Amino acid sequence: MTPTAAEPAPSRAQRVWTHTWRLLVAVGAGGSSGLLVYGLGLQATPEAVIRPTAATWFFVDLLCLLVCAPLYVVRRRAPLVITGVIVVLGSFSLFSQGLVVVAVVSLATRRRWPEIGAVCVLWCGATLVSERAFAQWVLPSEAIPPRSGWTVAAQLVFSALVVVTGMFIGGRRALVASLREQAAIARREADARDDGARAAERNRIAREMHDVLAHRLSLVALHSGALEYRAGLDPEQVRETAAVVRENAHEALGELREVLGLLRDTTATDEQSRPQPTFAQVDELLDGTRAAGSPVTFVLDRVGEDDLARLPASTSRHLYRVVQETLTNARKHAPGAPVHVRLHGAPGERIALEVTNPVPTTAPTTALPTSGWGLTGLAERLRLTGGELDTARRADGTFIVQAWLPWAAATTEGQA
Structure with missing residues (x-):
């Protein structure tokens, strides 16, 4: 929906702040969960049995975060492709989990099932692969948990919750946009009705003024013209003509006063409101x-x-x-x-x-x-x-x- 009078376009500062606070929340949530998982893992596992590649995995995790963060900012340029990249890279990064969730929610707000289905399948597959890679690179072989159906089910349920949240947000946005558009349409219709009413009232005023004054003033003009051009009139004819001019001028003034009184009266809505x-x-x-x-x-x-x-x-x-x-x-x-x-x-x-x-x-x-x-x-x-x-x-x-x-x-x- 294009910005209208009912929905002004956001300023550049508002757009920057919108991206910034979401990015901070996603990075903060992902970073907290990553530190918590790594901290609990180090405490629960003796240092001697941790694989030598664990440090490499940790730096790769941080690198994925540094790649996913700018991709999240520009995701609207190619929502499906960029979200797919964030999902794949974020699945191998504990620090990027917040960005993955927010990116999937953002894609789900578009409410396009082919895109949502493709990203969810890619997310579930990448998550399963990243779990096995994490176990092989960080945990000792004896600490690798056996694969069970509950892991897949939990991932599917979590993905469904993320998608439902995004679709709810998208539906709410669509509803708000629809209400704004309806309000704008109602405003335009009301303005059009007001313009029509004003035009009709102007026509009524013009018609009433024409009907009331044209006849009287034409008589005044004709008789005054006779006084101007007919030099041979005797005094009696001059008095009679002047009396006609005076009478019609008074009649025109009285009728004009009636019309103006009608126009000032807000309760008078038609020409039947005055004696016709x-x-x-x-x-x-x-x-x-x-x-x-x-x-x-x-x-x-x-x-x-x-x-x-x-x-x-x-x-x-x-x-x-x-x-x-x-x-x-x-x-x-x-x-x-x-x-x-x-x-x-x-x-x-x-x-x-x-x-x-x-x-x-x-x-x-x-x-x-x-x-x-x-x-x-x-x-x-x-x-x-x-x-x-x-x-x-x-x-x-x-x-x-x-x-x-x-x-x-x-x-x-x-x-x-």
């Missing part, structure tokens, strides 16, 4: 557009006022937003051009809205700022509620926006 306009307020939109100088016709086709009053609140709200956005776009891109709004449908089926306006051949003198994402946001809203929104430019030079929404049968939901 419905299709019952569409006349105010139409009157505002007419006051801005754009003729608007509104036609109900096979839809009665009573049917509109029974529209579900969510459908009524979405229809209002569609009319609001299309009228705002018409004022931006075709100021003064007539706009035709047609609503038709039937309860239990769907309700459709068509808004058309001619596309001017020349761009407006003072183009209003636009985000370019108003209709895209509306289309996303309608798709999420099972509806659809299409826009197109006809061959006759008119721009049409067609939107439809499912119209559930009459329910007890509050009137629009």
Whole structure:
């Protein structure tokens, strides 16, 4: 497993200390056991019967220790080969027994049965051979103990205990690594969810701000533009236009205050948390557009006022937003051009809205700022509620926006 944020890579000093303390423990344990065995052997055996080659064996024992110690440090470069060399050399060295045990435990942590089996067979064979060599080089012939099955059994049991210990350590390491990886994955998933939530909240804020302010500010811009460019207005017209500017500016400020209050409220999680306009307020939109100088016709086709009053609140709200956005776009891109709004449908089926306006051949003198994402946001809203929104430019030079929404049968939901 590669180091992650949940598992920082150890420093060089930590790696050196990890090798050092294990090496010191292994050498200390092996050296203590070797001195103990040699000391007890000298006390139990008269000096006259000890073989002359015993001193040579003792120095070979120390030499094997000096070879096995650096091999243990670099064992990770070739674990199977180096561990096999340590096992063979260490079997002929009492001082190296600690290094042999630790090396086999380290290999067993890899939990690869072919490697473990090969090293155990080599260890048992080398141990049996080293026992006979030790007896022939150090002990007198009459002191050589007879070979029995218990010796082989004891070696096998000891080897099994060493292997089980190594596999337990390896399993624990794998478990810790797995838990760390799961924690890292959970952290990344939580971060991704947080990022998604933040992106969704930013989109909601942008959509809400657009819906609330675009319509009002476009009216303010148009009327203030009239005050700037129409020099022939009489005082009464100037007062009326200024009153419209003031009224829409106050309305925009109040609605902005509501949106900001919603964003500061941590308990408000969706746009239903504030009072939303419905299709019952569409006349105010139409009157505002007419006051801005754009003729608007509104036609109900096979839809009665009573049917509109029974529209579900969510459908009524979405229809209002569609009319609001299309009228705002018409004022931006075709100021003064007539706009035709047609609503038709039937309860239990769907309700459709068509808004058309001619596309001017020349761009407006003072183009209003636009985000370019108003209709895209509306289309996303309608798709999420099972509806659809299409826009197109006809061959006759008119721009049409067609939107439809499912119209559930009459329910007890509050009137629009």
